[in-house]
Amino acid sequence: MEKTINTPLLPDQIAPVVERELSTLPIVDIHTHTFDPAFGPLLLWGLDELLTYHYLVAELFRARPDLKPESFWSLPKPRQADLVWHELFRLRSPLSEACRGVLTVLNRLGLNPDTDRLETLRTWFRSQTPRQYTDTVFRLANIRKVYMTNDPLDPTERVVWEQHFDRDPRFEAVLRLDSALMKWPEPVSTLRTLGYDVEEALTGKTLAEIRRYLSEWIDRMDARYAAISLPPTFHYPDTDSALTLLYTRCVLPVCREKQIPAALMIGVKKQVNPALRLAGDSLGRSDVDTVEALARDFPDCRFWVTMLSRENMHELCVAARKFANLVPFGCWWFLNNPSLIEEITAMRLELLGLSFVPQHSDARVLDQLIYKWDHSRRIIGPVLARKYHDLATAGWPVTATAIRRDLAALLARDPA
Ligand code: FIX
Ligand code: ZN
Numbered sequence: 001m002e003k004t005i006n007t008p009l010l011p012d013q014i015a016p017v018v019e020r021e022l023s024t025l026p027i028v029d030i031h032t033h034t035f036d037p038a039f040g041p042l043l044l045w046g047l048d049e050l051l052t053y054h055y056l057v058a059e060l061f062r063a064r065p066d067l068k069p070e071s072f073w074s075l076p077k078p079r080q081a082d083l084v085w086h087e088l089f090r091l092r093s094p095l096s097e098a099c100r101g102v103l104t105v106l107n108r109l110g111l112n113p114d115t116d117r118l119e120t121l122r123t124w125f126r127s128q129t130p131r132q133y134t135d136t137v138f139r140l141a142n143i144r145k146v147y148m149t150n151d152p153l154d155p156t157e158r159v160v161w162e163q164h165f166d167r168d169p170r171f172e173a174v175l176r177l178d179s180a181l182m183k184w185p186e187p188v189s190t191l192r193t194l195g196y197d198v199e200e201a202l203t204g205k206t207l208a209e210i211r212r213y214l215s216e217w218i219d220r221m222d223a224r225y226a227a228i229s230l231p232p233t234f235h236y237p238d239t240d241s242a243l244t245l246l247y248t249r250c251v252l253p254v255c256r257e258k259q260i261p262a263a264l265m266i267g268v269k270k271q272v273n274p275a276l277r278l279a280g281d282s283l284g285r286s287d288v289d290t291v292e293a294l295a296r297d298f299p300d301c302r303f304w305v306t307m308l309s310r311e312n313m314h315e316l317c318v319a320a321r322k323f324a325n326l327v328p329f330g331c332w333w334f335l336n337n338p339s340l341i342e343e344i345t346a347m348r349l350e351l352l353g354l355s356f357v358p359q360h361s362d363a364r365v366l367d368q369l370i371y372k373w374d375h376s377r378r379i380i381g382p383v384l385a386r387k388y389h390d391l392a393t394a395g396w397p398v399t400a401t402a403i404r405r406d407l408a409a410l411l412a413r414d415p416a
Helices: 013-024 037-042 048-052 054-063 069-073 077-090 095-106 119-126 130-141 155-161 188-193 204-221 242-258 274-280 286-296 311-323 336-350 366-392 400-411
Strands: 025-029 143-147 228-232 262-266 305-306 327-328
Touching: 013 119, 013 366, 013 400, 037 130, 037 155, 048 077, 048 095, 048 119, 054 095, 054 274, 069 274, 077 095, 077 119, 095 366, 130 366, 143 155, 143 366, 155 228, 155 274, 188 204, 204 242, 228 242, 242 262, 262 286, 262 400, 286 305, 286 311, 305 311, 311 327, 366 400
Parallel strands: 025 143, 228 262, 262 305, 305 327
Antiparallel strands: none
């Protein structure tokens, strides 16, 4: 075995080896909205959660433009799921990526999706327990661990952090900053209820108290990085922006002190259609000059960056060539589709080699880890195989050992 994995591969051996190594690589998923089972109902899982994922809700309203959002939201969740199933899966072929994802999950679980009524499937899910099902999902998706999205200002989440609970080591914590920094001074009252002596005016004392909030909660959660989603209008420098001031005077000094990355997720136009709730967000083209300026002015901060506009992803690649403290990651949200994952991954390999993170799942429902990684492996694998094939064609000895090493660097590393 040792000799074979160090033996240069023949060109037609490369794709199968990449596929094998990628399927057996336990992945580190650096951004999700899943929760350690200790958080109880915050961990979303099962058929009704899968079918009422906000991606599918948006697609339901396209299939049924006559449907009034409020009448949909007034239905109990199982009835919402029934309606999604009927409209998107039974009356139409489920061709969208989000629809296909549900089918991949059911297929990998060995369940038959060809049914008009969901009760038989629901009976199977009811036979699962959260912890047992978590094991099943991690096994089927072949994931080593996921990073959560944690918000201490969310009272339903905070109450769990304030008790002692045995952490599931497969769920790393991430301090999410949106609720504390966006729309200042809206967060003042909530921060004050947590005992942070902040005021509306961004005085030195208020900034220090915000740094204390960040520092204490990074420690309490053992947060491995701090993340924020930002609108296309976010700029740095911007002397008129409270958000820019809070980010540069509070978040970056604390991330530097804690030696953790600062994750920027840029390009969300929040709630362009509030009636759709979580499905109501859109995207906008953002300012990569801002990303370059942050990387330049904060050289000892490490920025993990993803952007929501396809055009920004190319600009971000070039910016990352200029600043080693920029790490592009993932094909986020509206970019998490096979055609775009393929294009973006090839572009990143061509411009950045292995110095980026190709994907995160953004899974909001635990079961989605199965399909988001199944689908991404099927796209990323062939793109990589073509690149290794190009190396072999150029006379370079491509080995299974090298492929395994490279895949681990791409998809099995912690944010650092
Ligand atoms: O800001 C984020 O973390 C986004 O990923 C979410 O807000 C978004 O709803 C989502 O889950 C997209 O996939
Ligand atoms: Zn997310």
